Amino acid sequence: MRITEIKAVPVSFRVPQGQNVRLGIGRAVKRDAVLVKVSTDEGITGWGEAHHGRCPGAIAKLIDTTMQELVLGADPLDSNGVWAKVYRMQLASHGMGAAAAMALSGIDIALWDIRGKAAGLPIYRLLGGGSRPTPAYAGGISLGWQPPESLADEAQEYVGMGYRALKLRVGDSAAIDVARVSAVRQAVGDEIDILVDANTGYSLDDVRRVMPAYQELGIGWLEEPFPPHDYRDYRHAAEYGTVPLAAGENHFTRFEFTRMIDDGVVRFAQPDLSKAGGVTECARIATMCSAWKMSFNPHTSATGINMVASIHMLSAVDNPGYFEGDLARHNPFRDEVCGTPYEIDASGCVSPKDKPGLGVEINEAFVEAHPLIEGPCYV
Numbered sequence: 001m002r003i004t005e006i007k008a009v010p011v012s013f014r015v016p017q018g019q020n021v022r023l024g025i026g027r028a029v030k031r032d033a034v035l036v037k038v039s040t041d042e043g044i045t046g047w048g049e050a051h052h053g054r055c056p057g058a059i060a061k062l063i064d065t066t067m068q069e070l071v072l073g074a075d076p077l078d079s080n081g082v083w084a085k086v087y088r089m090q091l092a093s094h095g096m097g098a099a100a101a102m103a104l105s106g107i108d109i110a111l112w113d114i115r116g117k118a119a120g121l122p123i124y125r126l127l128g129g130g131s132r133p134t135p136a137y138a139g140g141i142s143l144g145w146q147p148p149e150s151l152a153d154e155a156q157e158y159v160g161m162g163y164r165a166l167k168l169r170v171g172d173s174a175a176i177d178v179a180r181v182s183a184v185r186q187a188v189g190d191e192i193d194i195l196v197d198a199n200t201g202y203s204l205d206d207v208r209r210v211m212p213a214y215q216e217l218g219i220g221w222l223e224e225p226f227p228p229h230d231y232r233d234y235r236h237a238a239e240y241g242t243v244p245l246a247a248g249e250n251h252f253t254r255f256e257f258t259r260m261i262d263d264g265v266v267r268f269a270q271p272d273l274s275k276a277g278g279v280t281e282c283a284r285i286a287t288m289c290s291a292w293k294m295s296f297n298p299h300t301s302a303t304g305i306n307m308v309a310s311i312h313m314l315s316a317v318d319n320p321g322y323f324e325g326d327l328a329r330h331n332p333f334r335d336e337v338c339g340t341p342y343e344i345d346a347s348g349c350v351s352p353k354d355k356p357g358l359g360v361e362i363n364e365a366f367v368e369a370h371p372l373i374e375g376p377c378y379v
Helices: 054-069 079-091 098-119 148-161 174-188 202-214 230-238 253-263 278-291 304-314 334-335 364-368
Strands: 005-015 029-039 045-050 136-138 165-169 193-197 245-247 266-270 323-326
Touching: 005 054, 005 098, 005 334, 029 098, 029 165, 045 098, 045 304, 054 079, 054 098, 079 098, 079 278, 098 245, 098 304, 136 148, 136 193, 148 165, 148 174, 165 174, 174 193, 174 202, 202 230, 230 245, 230 253, 230 266, 253 278, 266 278, 278 304, 304 323, 304 334
Parallel strands: 136 165, 136 323, 165 193, 245 266
Antiparallel strands: 005 029, 029 045
């Protein structure tokens, strides 16, 4: 079998007024994604998702040009070989770095979809996993900066859906952040795990101020208080209290995760399959984390493709953590690109699809009806 075509499909939708949650990185006004379709000479087609990098047109162009030139004619079952070639030509020297990692991620997920369809097996089986449930937390573009009472009501709604963990957006001001988290803790009780995500918006002084309150409130992790390259700040922040730090959605490939793990201050690893290098690379990252007794908690991207692939991974690794559920009020990328990507069971868990490959059918009519919209995602 040989790869005959690679096609990137950048897609967008506008977030309706009233549904555009405000986070530390801004107010969401549109959402983007880059889907990747890989075709073969045996008629088997695979789909993947590359993170848009807030520049979806550029990621798509990279896939359609340089990436296609590197990968065309390759054996689609040789994901390691394809990965190594792209790494050598685009990541290791004089290449596009993070952009290439995102582009390669979408291609790699599509190759695993092809592999599963060729073998008649779901991806989690190919990875040596089983159809076991994984706990999910309510996250995505939801539970943002809003009045504490409103946030508490929203959190209770998700608990009513079955979620046993929630992720709140912080990074506003120390006092407001603590007030919001306190209101949610009071509303949902002590049995629900509360995680917080600063979206890189904290300073060291901010962490020093909020850490005592977060400890008292029993917060499960403080996610991305700083940008990923602020290694010294992460090291100092870990000394301010006992709430563990989480990071990884803005780390690319195992080579960046190597330092994060070796530094020993981040305790929850969160690679995004559509950014860090796809299924092939995230399996390596999960193994590295396992050696350090760190759980694997993938960050989910825009569409159901990434979400489905993440659940397959969590069902296969020996150190699964949480699946990030997307509770955005309006996300047709979640709901319509490939049907319902997951369901929450009575214990607040998700399970993988059982059909070959990703186990989903892509709604190409929907994809074609949502072309790229220029402009920023957040304002």
